[in-house]
Amino acid sequence: MNGSKWGGIAAFVCAGLVGASSVAVAQAKPQVTFAKDVAPILQRACQACHRPNNIAPMSLLTYEEARPWARSIRVKVAEREMPPWYIDRNVGVKKFDPDPSLSDAEIDTIVKWVDAGAPRGNPADMPPPRKFDDSDRWHIGEPDIIATLPKDVIVKAAAADQWMDVDMTHVDIPKDRYIKAVEVKPSKGPSVVHHAVASTYLEDDPEISKTLLVEYAVGKFGDIYPDGAARVLRANSKLSMNLHLHSIGEEIPANVVVGIKLYPEGYKPTFVETVTHVGDNEDLDIAPGDANARSEGYTVLTKPVRLTSFQPHLHNRGKAQCVEAIIPGAGIRPGIAKTQTISCVNRYRFNWHIVYHYTPDDQPLLPAGTMLKVTSWHDNTSANKFNPDPSNWAGFGQRSIDDMAFAWMTWYELTEDQYKEMVAERQRKTQAATQNQQQ
Ligand code: HEC
Structure with missing residues (x-):
């Protein structure tokens, strides 16, 4: 309310100085609305998780869904608790891909929207709904190797968060090979799988040889190495999965699948x-x-x-x-x-x-x-x-x-x-x- 009062005075002063055209500009200074300003931010930075059948506790696809959470959204984005992204933005490398985090301007927009009473605005300003294209296909192309958990892990309706390491189904890798791309994703129960990190290890030396292969993160679709670059998959490697599972009030079976695309046998990459x-x-x-x-x-x-x-x-x-x-x-x-x-x-x-x-x-x-x-x-x-x-x-x-x-x-x-x-x-x-x- 203060804002519009000062806006009005500014418009008046401007009008006096430079004529009628700036009155129009100043008065038209639009209010921050859900449809025009906030929805695009939620689409980019929140909805990958905040939608039905995903890991976040509530959906933020529509105005009706987001409105009751306005206060809480304000707190979580202003404190940079959401989206989850905890790197110190002021030191070291500053550019990441993917980077779901909000810019200062986006945080400011959300804060202004909530402080103005979280108005909907004109429904005609709503961007078209974001399309989600995730679990039912491989983003890396058809894998040469596919491994899953040997059996589903049942996540009880009510239980404390669980962290566990599970061996994946056996994959046969008789010789060292080079990896072109690798992807991991939940194949069952995406709403209870908070993280899934695949590692490789050699049976003779599991402690020393354990190496992170790829992590599942909502909104990130695997690692594809640039041409000439690769990871090594050692002969006879085993795959293991570290899981963080979170109960959501109903019993859900969960499983995870890893897909690996290889370079042709005998290929020598320039960068490993x-x-x-x-x-x-x-x-x-x-x-x-x-x-x-x-x-x-x-x-x-x-x-x-x-x-x-x-x-x-x-x-x-x-x-x-x-x-x-x-x-x-x-x-x-x-x-x-x-x-x-x-x-x-x-x-x-x-x-x-x-x-x-x-x-x-x-x-x-x-x-x-x-x-x-x-x-x-x-x-x-x-x-x-x-x-x-x-x-x-x-x-x-x-x-x-x-x-x-x-x-x-x-x-x-x-x-x-x-x-x-x-x-x-x-x-x-x-x-x-x-x-x-x-x-
Ligand atoms: C990577 C997935 C992910 C993304 C992206 C994400 N959230 Fe969340 N959000 C969660 C999960 C999971 C929780 C509940 C557990 C927690 O707080 O860590 C949560 C909790 C919240 C809560 C608190 C809910 C409560 O119960 O009090 C708010 C508010 C929220 N998110 C808003 C947002 C907004 C706004 C964005 C985008 C700017 C966003 N989140 C992006 C996963 C996500």
């Missing part, structure tokens, strides 16, 4: 993507009641790399994590290293498993000898709602009541020549962009 633990710290010392237990771990890059994604791995007490690159020989004086922040997740949420994929132009290029430093923070107080026992000391361990600290990172290993070429190409692009700006 490595997925690896970075900065493991197995000496965690998390005192009871400590709200900010800090630990560090380090990994040295033995070859130049192009970093493609980051996912913090902490257990229930996880609070935040940062990855920095300490780059040797990049300083002005001999012997001085340069530190570059790669990514920080400043509000780790144990129940959301988010992999942050960098856009190609923003994937950090790092020389051999770079030290990756991973700093993690754990909150062992009762203020952390996921904490199983704030009165106990916690250390490193496999059980979910123990804790962990490392980052999953993916990169392409580069030869020295490939690295130099990519750095030069980046410099050319940056120069071209700066020249464009100056013109």
